[in-house]
Amino acid sequence: MKMFRKQFVHLSRVSTHLQRNAIAPCIASPAAEMSTNVAPAAADTSSAATNEFRTGVTNPGEHSELHVAKFYTIPVEEKKQIFSGGGLPKQYEQQIKTFTEACLMVRSPALELLQYIKNADLTNPAVRYVLYGDNGVGKTLTMAHVLHYGALNEFLLVHVPWAPNWMKRPKEAANSASQEGFIDLPFDAAAWLVHFKTQNAKLLGKLQLKTSKEYVWSKRESTPAGAPLMELVEHGIARIKYASETTAALLAELKQLASARQCKIMVAIDGFNAFFHPITRIFSDNKQRVTPERITLTQPFLDITNYDWTNGVCVLSVDKIAMTEGYMASYMPRYLLGKDGFEHLDPFVPVHVGNYTDKEFLSYINYYLDRHWISRAQPGFEEQLKFMSNMNPYTLMQLVRGL
């Protein structure tokens, strides 16, 4: 009910959004906003509960085996809060835009992870969960599901939407002022701070977290001990030059605060194995490629995925695409992480994300039919799609995409 009220508070903003989509009749009742009857195509479906492939339960914490292969809708506000800085694959984002609703399918890997997180004893050292699976099976969306749970359950989110971006295409690379021989990624660090801020602004305001020590950035600039954490973030965003150092300071502070039981943290890093790739595409001053550990952002994120703190949970994914040519032979975690990465994470809980089951596949087809995305289909088209896509989620999405 509390959530419902929260929805109602933001109703005005949502209504403008909906009016832009020319579906004014639907906002008449607040219940309509909770359900999925947003798109004009779904106007004939009476309510969400009656659809066998949808569920009205929008809180991931309440999802159970009953809801497997069913779609739930992430409310627009929450989607904006969590995923505006990334976190959903680009093409899925496009699909969301087309269908005018952010629907996620409840799948067993996410349920398994949520089960672990719910049952975990937070006074123990942080448990690292590693999602692994072949290309396009839904590792990122599984992580999105878990992130949604974290956001609703007062976890501070430390979310890196796609770590290889830092190693493969950084906006700018500069020599670090504080650490000799290291490379700063000021723009990327600042962008991450913005992402952190949008995700956690509400919770940070509520928790009133303070820095533990003074940070001196330059002769004139410093952050005193006892300053709100938000001030640190704001400083990093305003002074891009110090963004990398601010990120490091922020993550160290968060780790301390969590260990002191002032907050709980969910670390979610997609493409985590990029931190252990032998080489990056960044060149140092002497025109040599630097290794990931020479990037100032790497160490703080490795520290926060270590086991030496409590009140936290780390959801990481290892991905073939995070690697480069020659390192993509297998999708297994030990191979992708390499020796160092495995030793860093061990003991971790590997969670396999696989292709759709028959039930999930049919549910997805029904969803596409419901959205009128598949229309004028010949009988038996499901079998064809099943055969052609091998029930791989990404391949299925590509097969039915618009021209």
Place this chain on the structure above:
Amino acid sequence: MATNLTRLLESSIRSTNAAAVQSSMRLFSNQQQQHQPEDDDEEFRVLNLRTIRQQARRREFKKEAVQPPRTKRMAVDQDWSAVWSGPRSFHPASVPLPLRQGYTERGAAAPSKYANAELMKIPNFLHLTPPAIRQQCEAIKKFCTPWPKGLETEAKWKRTFPLEVVTSDYCHSLPTIRNPEARRVKITLKLSDLQFDAHAKDKFLRLVGERFDRETGLLTFVTDRCPTRKQNYDYALYLLTACYHESFVTEPWEASKSEADMEQYLFERNQAKRSAEAILNWNASREEKVSPPSGYAESVEQLINEGENEYNIAKYKEEVLKLLKIAI
């Protein structure tokens, strides 16, 4: 008179019959009769008074009459080992078998055994018929001693005599009876018959190198560097003994074996153990330290040594969940 006549008739019939039988079929050795041709009546000679001067005839090359094959005269119950006593190439007249061998055009029968090079080319075992072997075994039986008691089965004598020594003897009809190959000695034994600890086994296998066959588990030493067989045998035993005892010696430099030199991942000496211990002993006092469970250690070792597959990673996951006490 009449009785005389009938006797004469009978004897003449018998003789013609016997001749027919003799030519068509072979008999048992005791039935064979000696057929004596009866004297023909002497021909009345013609007196030729006119001597005709004969022309000097051309000398003709006189072929010797070919004897009928010996097989025709062989009894069916003869002692075959006397006919074919040792290894020798095929001879058609000695082998009473209707053998055929060789290639002809399609449809025709294969060439018969006479003048058949194909049959002579191939080795034959006509001297090793079961009766011949039996006969020879009987002959050498008097030199044999009884089989020792308690070594009835192969498993029993393998256990009592694990070491197997193989040497070769050579027979010559030469002025010298020595053959340089005869000095070679090969000793084999199963590695499982030796007792090692983990370090000694590792070192022993490194010392013997390719003399150990991983597939069969057999250890083989071949020695031929000394001039006599006795010396080579002693040398082979010396090698085995020396390698075995050397493998139990730990040199001071062996302690400097680093992680990169390890041929297998060992949980005990890796980060995995330190991490697991740190997590298990989080907030624990110094006394009540817990060491990681052996199941977890095994699963990590298996994951890394055997490589990743669905089974190994599932086992690892199960063990980690147990280790971290996460309720499923």
